Amino acid sequence: MYALYYSPGTASMVIHALLRETGAPFTLQPVDFERKAQHGADYLRLNPAGMVPTLIVDGAPVQESAALILLLAERHPEAQLAPPPGDPSRADWLKWTVHLSSHLGALYRTWFYPGDLGLDDYPDAMRDALRARIEAVFEYIEQHLAAHGPYLLGERFSSADLQLTMYMRWSRKMPRPATTWPRLNALAHRVTARASWTAMCEAEGLADWAPAPL
Numbered sequence: 001m002y003a004l005y006y007s008p009g010t011a012s013m014v015i016h017a018l019l020r021e022t023g024a025p026f027t028l029q030p031v032d033f034e035r036k037a038q039h040g041a042d043y044l045r046l047n048p049a050g051m052v053p054t055l056i057v058d059g060a061p062v063q064e065s066a067a068l069i070l071l072l073a074e075r076h077p078e079a080q081l082a083p084p085p086g087d088p089s090r091a092d093w094l095k096w097t098v099h100l101s102s103h104l105g106a107l108y109r110t111w112f113y114p115g116d117l118g119l120d121d122y123p124d125a126m127r128d129a130l131r132a133r134i135e136a137v138f139e140y141i142e143q144h145l146a147a148h149g150p151y152l153l154g155e156r157f158s159s160a161d162l163q164l165t166m167y168m169r170w171s172r173k174m175p176r177p178a179t180t181w182p183r184l185n186a187l188a189h190r191v192t193a194r195a196s197w198t199a200m201c202e203a204e205g206l207a208d209w210a211p212a213p214l
């Protein structure tokens, strides 16, 4: 039995959806951001960074969404979240999992948390630069999908598509939402139609985003 410490619509979304993909039993443990519970002593014992997600695996807390994606794919090969070791597309899957987290994830972290840099907000020039970097990653992925889509690994769905769709959703209030890139939008249509995504959104009370019409 897993336990997922989560907050609706945050980096825990992908882990929540992946748990549903596996069919494994899990409980949802809300972390109340309104009350800053992520910085409380009880939660910091599970996740010293004071962030979600944290997943309790065999009784021990594990942090970092990319690590959890890799771990769940490894522990549940039957769910086919990833190409198995030795498969020619395994390296691509590893690449995308890390790329999405270290590029999009890190850029979004900076975008949403100026406090990490000791700022209340960004000067316009810095916000514009961050926005351009996020858009450049979406453009890079769009070009990849144009050549090798419709999923990140071609015809084969993987956990990386769920991870990407979560990051796409986070752009919904940005000047250029990710759904304005047509191949990204088409990928999001496929992913948001999955039972795991719809059940995750229902459980987290997320009804404020859908891909653009095709």
Ligand SMILES: N[C@@H](CCC(=O)N[C@@H](CS)C(=O)NCC(=O)O)C(=O)O
Binding pocket: 010, 011, 012, 038, 050, 051, 052, 053, 063, 064, 065, 066, 101, 105, 109, 113
């Ligand atoms: N690198 C981490 C980033 C996690 C992260 O930034 N989580 C945010 C929500 S999306 C959070 O917990 N924010 C609360 C806070 O920093 O106080 C991961 O991917 O797991």
